[in-house]
Amino acid sequence: MARARSRTRRETVVETRNLSMRFGGVTANDDVNFRLEAGELRCLIGPNGAGKSTFFKCLTGQLKPTEGVVTIRGVDMTGADPHQVAQLGVGVKTQVPNVFDGLSVRENIWLAARRAHGAERAERLTAETLERVRLGDIRARAVGALAHGQRQWVELGMVMAAEPWLVLLDEPAAGMTDEETVFTAELIREINRTASLIVVEHDMNFIRAIAGRVTVFHRGAILMEGPMDEVSADPTVRDVYLGHKH
Amino acid sequence: MGAETGAGRLWPLGALAVAFMALAPQVLQLFTIINLTTAIALALLGLSLGLIWGYGGILCFGQTVFFGLGAYAYAVAAQNFGDTSTAVLVAIAVGAAFAALLGYFMFFGRVSDVYLGAITLTVTLVFFSLIRRTSGPEYKIGDALLGGFNGTSAPPLTLPWDSAAILFPNQLFYVAMSALTLSYFGCVWLTRSRFGRVCAAVRENETRAELLGYDARLYKLGLFTIGGGLAGLAGVLMANGVGRVTPDLFGLPYAAQAIIWVIVGGRGTLIGPILGAFGIFYLNSWLGSQQLVNLNVVLGLVLIVFVLLLPQGLAPTAMDLAARAMRGRGRARRRRRPRRALAAEPAE
Numbered sequence: 074m075a076r077a078r079s080r081t082r083r084e085t086v087v088e089t090r091n092l093s094m095r096f097g098g099v100t101a102n103d104d105v106n107f108r109l110e111a112g113e114l115r116c117l118i119g120p121n122g123a124g125k126s127t128f129f130k131c132l133t134g135q136l137k138p139t140e141g142v143v144t145i146r147g148v149d150m151t152g153a154d155p156h157q158v159a160q161l162g163v164g165v166k167t168q169v170p171n172v173f174d175g176l177s178v179r180e181n182i183w184l185a186a187r188r189a190h191g192a193e194r195a196e197r198l199t200a201e202t203l204e205r206v207r208l209g210d211i212r213a214r215a216v217g218a219l220a221h222g223q224r225q226w227v228e229l230g231m232v233m234a235a236e237p238w239l240v241l242l243d244e245p246a247a248g249m250t251d252e253e254t255v256f257t258a259e260l261i262r263e264i265n266r267t268a269s270l271i272v273v274e275h276d277m278n279f280i281r282a283i284a285g286r287v288t289v290f291h292r293g294a295i296l297m298e299g300p301m302d303e304v305s306a307d308p309t310v311r312d313v314y315l316g317h318k319h
Numbered sequence: 320m321g322a323e324t325g326a327g328r329l330w331p332l333g334a335l336a337v338a339f340m341a342l343a344p345q346v347l348q349l350f351t352i353i354n355l356t357t358a359i360a361l362a363l364l365g366l367s368l369g370l371i372w373g374y375g376g377i378l379c380f381g382q383t384v385f386f387g388l389g390a391y392a393y394a395v396a397a398q399n400f401g402d403t404s405t406a407v408l409v410a411i412a413v414g415a416a417f418a419a420l421l422g423y424f425m426f427f428g429r430v431s432d433v434y435l436g437a438i439t440l441t442v443t444l445v446f447f448s449l450i451r452r453t454s455g456p457e458y459k460i461g462d463a464l465l466g467g468f469n470g471t472s473a474p475p476l477t478l479p480w481d482s483a484a485i486l487f488p489n490q491l492f493y494v495a496m497s498a499l500t501l502s503y504f505g506c507v508w509l510t511r512s513r514f515g516r517v518c519a520a521v522r523e524n525e526t527r528a529e530l531l532g533y534d535a536r537l538y539k540l541g542l543f544t545i546g547g548g549l550a551g552l553a554g555v556l557m558a559n560g561v562g563r564v565t566p567d568l569f570g571l572p573y574a575a576q577a578i579i580w581v582i583v584g585g586r587g588t589l590i591g592p593i594l595g596a597f598g599i600f601y602l603n604s605w606l607g608s609q610q611l612v613n614l615n616v617v618l619g620l621v622l623i624v625f626v627l628l629l630p631q632g633l634a635p636t637a638m639d640l641a642a643r644a645m646r647g648r649g650r651a652r653r654r655r656r657p658r659r660a661l662a663a664e665p666a667e
């Protein structure tokens with residue numbers, strides 16, 4: 074699957090052109106032009122309300138952009154339904170955890186694996202994924218009864234079990250302890266070995282840990298883009314974002 | 320996991336059904352057997368609602384619309400064709416097709432759960448009042464007069480290969496019991512299949528199911544259609560048990576009772592709604608013979624007691640108690656097996 078790492082210009086896997094999203098009078102996204110290359114691990118940062126989740130939802134089909142175009146691997150997916158986006162081989166984890174609370178950990182993962190694969194392959198993938206996200210011991214527990222961090226990993230496990238080539242994660246480490254965050258960063262790097270990623274995140278240490286390129290959102294638009302060190306050294310970014318935080 | 324997921328625990332239930340089927344006509348009076356066929360019809364209606372509500376999260380307040388349509392389709396088709404086997408198939412098809420049509424508009428129109436309940440209830444009540452007004456001779460389908468609030472006669476089932484061989488009440492009971500048993504096991508199989516598991520996932524979290532790539536609307540539509548077909552079959556049994564089909568089949572009393580059977584028996588189980596239907600049916604006929612208290616008052620009380628004290632319903636509560644008793648025994652024998660987590664899928 075590591076089709077990505079070549080020297081030549083890589084394939085564009087996600088692109089938005091002039092994407093705007095308005096809720097009544099509120100402009101949540103304003104003329105966003107964005108491009109993600111195959112194999113990339115891209116972080117979206119920006120203060121609360123900057124429009125990251127809205128942009129994210131336009132990519133996953135949860136929102137239909139007011140204007141502009143979303144393409145995934147060259148296919149126009151503007152206004153497509155979430156299941157159609159997912160069926161391309163895209164794995165999504167939302168900001169508000171979305172899991173099957175009444176079902177067991179194992180079944181949550183199995184449902185993800187079984188969508189695209191036959192029965193046997195799905196069983197194998199489920200077993201492997203349970204090990205990878207270290208939930209094997211509690212596979213029979215109902216997800217609704219788990220701690221917050223574990224629920225997040227169940228959701229990550231669901232993303233991984235489907236073997237996606239493109240993964241979109243909205244605040245995967247939100248509310249986690251430092252220790253849990255370290256493991257989550259590890260999982261994300263692991264996912265990146267076979268998939269391109271977009272990760273919305275707040276936590277600077279987390280972003281440094283996963284060491285990707287960074288896109289800064291501010292007031293619904295892209296403020297700048299670059300490696301983390303460059304971005305965090307930029308005075309405008311410090312002002313709108315880092316300055317806000319501390 | 321509930322008892323219904325353990326394959327080992329299913330065969331006693333099947334054996335029980337077969338034993339009941341073999342013994343009941345030997346020991347019970349004819350009147351009781353005829354009554355039992357009606358109870359079985361209602362149990363099948365309960366099962367159909369238990370399937371779509373418990374496993375698909377589709378709260379349909381008007382499951383009786385498919386029940387009534389099935390019954391009428393059977394009566395009309397049997398009167399016209401003379402062949403009751405075809406009429407049975409027509410009834411199931413009409414129940415399923417109408418569910419598919421109604422479901423298509425509701426699910427693809429992204430109607431919310433509350434409105435879905437209101438719409439389905441309205442639809443069944445509309446059928447109730449429309450069919451009540453069909454008493455004139457101009458209201459006929461083929462040779463069958465619809466008959467307004469008096470309804471129309473339902474020709475009894477015959478042998479499939481000999482339309483002169485009308486089934487006796489005992490034989491009708493066998494047919495009804497077989498239909499219920501097969502439908503029950505069919506539903507168990509369905510809820511364990513990939514399709515059934517995805518329906519449970521949609522019930523738990525539609526957004527997540529969509530984000531995994533499942534088209535939630537299609538799964539709900541499929542389950543709703545199957546539920547409609549089962550309710551149509553229940554209508555056939557009802558028509559045979561009573562001998563007539565009347566607009567009452569669409570009415571509020573049955574529509575409300577179906578909900579009560581599922582709540583009392585246990586939502587999220589398949590055996591619960593069946594037991595709930597039997598229980599309430601016999602409670603009704605017992606109270607009817609006593610003439611002491613108003614039926615609806617008692618039904619209301621039963622509902623309140625269950626919602627407040629046994630919200631899970633009979634079947635899950637009994638399973639919990641049984642599981643606890645088993646664990647207690649295990650401890651007494653000082654055999655300490657590692658504790659397994661309970662009820663990963665409460666919905667079974």
Ligand SMILES: Nc1ncnc2c1ncn2[C@@H]1O[C@H](COP(=O)(O)OP(=O)(O)O)[C@@H](O)[C@H]1O
Nearest residue numbers: 096099101119120121122123124125126127128
């Ligand atoms: N469904 C909605 N309806 C109205 N306003 C919304 C909706 N979703 C988001 N917004 C607004 O859009 C802006 C961007 O929100 P969001 O994308 O959630 O930001 P972020 O994820 O960067 O914190 C905010 O002002 C928010 O209030």
Ligand SMILES: [Mg+2]
Nearest residue numbers: 125126127168
């Ligand atoms: Mg957000």
